[in-house]
Amino acid sequence: MTATENPGRAALLADVRRALGRAGASETHHAAVAARLETRLRGPIPARTALPWDGLVDLFVTMSEQVGVEVRRLAKLDEVPGVFAARLAALEVGGGQVMAPHPLLRGLPWPGNDAPRAGPARGDDRAALTLAAGAVAETGTLIFVSGPEHPSNLAFLPELQIVVLRGGDLCATYEDFWDRRREAGAPTPATVNMITGASRTGDIEQIILLGAHGPKRVEILLVDDAPQAS
Amino acid sequence: MSAPNTTADFRANAAKAVRDPVLQKALGNLRSGFQANRARARAALPEFDALRDAAVEIKEHSLDHLDLYLERFEAQVIANGGQVHWCRDAAEARAAVRRICDAAGARNIIKGKSMVTEEIGLNDDLAAAGLKVLETDLGEYIIQLRDEMPSHLIAPAVHLTREQVADSFTENHDRAAGAPAPEAPDDLLAEARRVLRREFLDADLGITGANFLIAETGAAVIVTNEGNGDLSRLLPDTHIVVTGIEKVVPTQEDAATLLRLLARSASGQELSAYTTFAAGPARPGDADGPAAFHVVLVDNGRSRLLGGEFRDILRCIRCGACLNHCPVYGAIGGHAYGWVYSGPIGAVLTPALLGLEGSADLPAASSLCGRCEAVCPTRVPLPELLRRWRRRSFAATDPAASDKSPAARRAYAAWGWLARRPRLYGVLLDLAARGLHRLGGRRGYMARLPFAGGWTAARDLPAPEGRGFQALWAKDARARTAAKPTPAPEPGKRP
Numbered sequence: 001m002t003a004t005e006n007p008g009r010a011a012l013l014a015d016v017r018r019a020l021g022r023a024g025a026s027e028t029h030h031a032a033v034a035a036r037l038e039t040r041l042r043g044p045i046p047a048r049t050a051l052p053w054d055g056l057v058d059l060f061v062t063m064s065e066q067v068g069v070e071v072r073r074l075a076k077l078d079e080v081p082g083v084f085a086a087r088l089a090a091l092e093v094g095g096g097q098v099m100a101p102h103p104l105l106r107g108l109p110w111p112g113n114d115a116p117r118a119g120p121a122r123g124d125d126r127a128a129l130t131l132a133a134g135a136v137a138e139t140g141t142l143i144f145v146s147g148p149e150h151p152s153n154l155a156f157l158p159e160l161q162i163v164v165l166r167g168g169d170l171c172a173t174y175e176d177f178w179d180r181r182r183e184a185g186a187p188t189p190a191t192v193n194m195i196t197g198a199s200r201t202g203d204i205e206q207i208i209l210l211g212a213h214g215p216k217r218v219e220i221l222l223v224d225d226a227p228q229a230s
Numbered sequence: 231m232s233a234p235n236t237t238a239d240f241r242a243n244a245a246k247a248v249r250d251p252v253l254q255k256a257l258g259n260l261r262s263g264f265q266a267n268r269a270r271a272r273a274a275l276p277e278f279d280a281l282r283d284a285a286v287e288i289k290e291h292s293l294d295h296l297d298l299y300l301e302r303f304e305a306q307v308i309a310n311g312g313q314v315h316w317c318r319d320a321a322e323a324r325a326a327v328r329r330i331c332d333a334a335g336a337r338n339i340i341k342g343k344s345m346v347t348e349e350i351g352l353n354d355d356l357a358a359a360g361l362k363v364l365e366t367d368l369g370e371y372i373i374q375l376r377d378e379m380p381s382h383l384i385a386p387a388v389h390l391t392r393e394q395v396a397d398s399f400t401e402n403h404d405r406a407a408g409a410p411a412p413e414a415p416d417d418l419l420a421e422a423r424r425v426l427r428r429e430f431l432d433a434d435l436g437i438t439g440a441n442f443l444i445a446e447t448g449a450a451v452i453v454t455n456e457g458n459g460d461l462s463r464l465l466p467d468t469h470i471v472v473t474g475i476e477k478v479v480p481t482q483e484d485a486a487t488l489l490r491l492l493a494r495s496a497s498g499q500e501l502s503a504y505t506t507f508a509a510g511p512a513r514p515g516d517a518d519g520p521a522a523f524h525v526v527l528v529d530n531g532r533s534r535l536l537g538g539e540f541r542d543i544l545r546c547i548r549c550g551a552c553l554n555h556c557p558v559y560g561a562i563g564g565h566a567y568g569w570v571y572s573g574p575i576g577a578v579l580t581p582a583l584l585g586l587e588g589s590a591d592l593p594a595a596s597s598l599c600g601r602c603e604a605v606c607p608t609r610v611p612l613p614e615l616l617r618r619w620r621r622r623s624f625a626a627t628d629p630a631a632s633d634k635s636p637a638a639r640r641a642y643a644a645w646g647w648l649a650r651r652p653r654l655y656g657v658l659l660d661l662a663a664r665g666l667h668r669l670g671g672r673r674g675y676m677a678r679l680p681f682a683g684g685w686t687a688a689r690d691l692p693a694p695e696g697r698g699f700q701a702l703w704a705k706d707a708r709a710r711t712a713a714k715p716t717p718a719p720e721p722g723k724r725p
Contacts, residue, residue, distance in 0.1 A: 009316040012529050016297045019537030025298050033298045036480045043284040043487030044277045120518040123431045139500040151517035153464045156457045174486040188447045190519045192507040199457040200503055203369035203387050204395055204415040206263040214457030
């Protein structure tokens, strides 16, 4: 970035420093910032998340249902294609289907090689099958991470989103999810989406309506035996 | 050019608002909606007040080191492949956005909800340059069709009824010949979704605001319930985030603490439907996402606030709880305030951003009841900040040019004379309390008062309990002396 493109930078920072009553930042200031970024202190963590594994799953299911999201528990990943088809039929959702181009979903036993198209969603797709990168029991929140194998727009264009969540990817809190990413040495992705319920609006007389722009319905297939994300 | 303002007409605006039956009907939903939902969410989280304390610490620490965190944020954005544009005022911010649009060759722009872009008057500027700009938050879309300002931080069309929305859609949407006009809210939404979906797919540039900026990762946090912010980011080739410099926090952990407060305080949700961490453009090989990513950092008066007696206002996370709980906002709605920000936060911010001249009536329009501070997730002392504006306004007023009528000045003088005679004052007050109590009758309030018809036209006056405070205090003190051997405090003496 050249100075001509950013004529305001030095002046703006000078205004901020003047307001803070200092010409520059002292060693102490730099040290305080470095320590803060290094220690990444957690704030108060809701005690309701201090649970053993089974309890976290129950909490996740409860919180998901509170925002209108159904959770189905599957014993094996291989059950996903059958349940996906059954849910589309039960909800009478026809038309375009799309799924994340992830090896885990591509490798499922799709009958007659009849898998949904793999890739980003198009404007007229009706249903998406996605793979959560994580989930947070505290609020029933699903987490998606952008990448070659997971287009972000799958969670926003189709009216129905069916999410595969591997049991091992469930975290107690948002902070636990970030720690797992850091421990795995994962670089900062372009987009992380935390999703809690279907798309909604209250902009007409404060009446809550689903499907404002994104999905009208979100369902979760919680697979108990799946391995953790690498 | 900034967003147009009518703050100087506040008194007339407010008087019109309380007499507007359609607006009053729309405002009636506030109590049952936002207030009750926040109370429920708060009750369900025992850590709520501890989180508020932590939020104050996070914002204060971030403001104390604002220069360093902004530099760190910029470095991370650049490392992620994006660019940061530093803008001292509204004009610089508009120019920065225009430059990006020109360089990208953008024609069709879609927007997620952003108060800062309202503040800097961005839409009119882009439209004047021949660009098509479309708001996609349903509430913002509705008010854009009606050429209105948002009347609420998080519910911009809260002042409208479904009939008004239906009329605006009928005026603006192409429908098949003979197709019925939608009336029910879900039919109205279905039509808006269809119209906006086409616009999303055609757009070549998306603009959103940010709820927080994270210095650690260079991410802009975008919170919505509709998902429109995400479509604005993901579908076009270019994503611009326009936001205030005070939004930066150190880490993802700090953002998590603030996120636990934001939705609960705003709408009573545990978390909004969509919380997005937008960190740069799509990486090589990514399946989707924008090719270019820009952050336009806007000062526009914020650094001035940082060094002065209104610094606490920079802790605001724009949840709207102070609006939802304000009796004045509840009576007049957002538009009466005359500019972008309304309610208690607007009454403090507007004089700071536009100048006190013309906006002095805003901080005056408060009973200082304190509910705004009581519900504020970052404990901004709004009543005290309003008082500071009043002091400044009073100090700047020439007594000879006072707008008080001669009758009002005589009344103040009479009260002043009486207030210097405590015994007489107490006797008269006790008499008045008894009299008003009788007037209030069994209902306990008065719908009409002699000489104060204007005041009671839009509200009732609760009747006194029957005795003055000093009389009750004295009676209570006598009872305590009789009950206990220890001496009670003397009547009229305060600690």
